[in-house]
Amino acid sequence: MNKKFHLTIVTPDNTYYEGEVDELVVTTEKGPIGILANRLSIITAVVPSVISYYEDGNKKVLFTSSGVFKFRDNKAVLMVDACESKEEIDKKRAEEALERSKNRLKEHSDKVNVARAKMAMARAMGRLSLIDKY
Secondary structure, eight states, X not given: OOOOEEEEEEOSSOEEEEEEESEEEEEETTEEEEEETTOOOEEEEEOSEEEEEEXXXXXXXXXXXXXXXXXXXXXXXXXXXXXXXXXXXXXXXXHHHHHHHHHHHHHOOXXXXXXXXXXXXXXXXXXXXXXXXX
């Protein structure tokens, strides 16, 4: 049996990554899920978080924003609004975005602003988590 599967990470701007991997961990609304070759098909929403995958035994980590994940026939496609490595993240900008989102949540003038502020906070926290943990 095949122990690897094909992973493609796509953003609106480009194909961020494409290659054969041993394992993938993505975070859904219900929590993290691990993906190995030959698993059952799945399609699910993903939330802003740090994802990890193993390429030839080497662990790689990235920040991904919200999107959709699909796995079928040993082909995984992760379609997200943004994808960044630790080196691509501007820590100061992420810290400022976190502070802005916290301030907006304090104001909570309407439901739309609250939802947007929560998503902005999740993205900022995900980016900072990648910088701080890896």
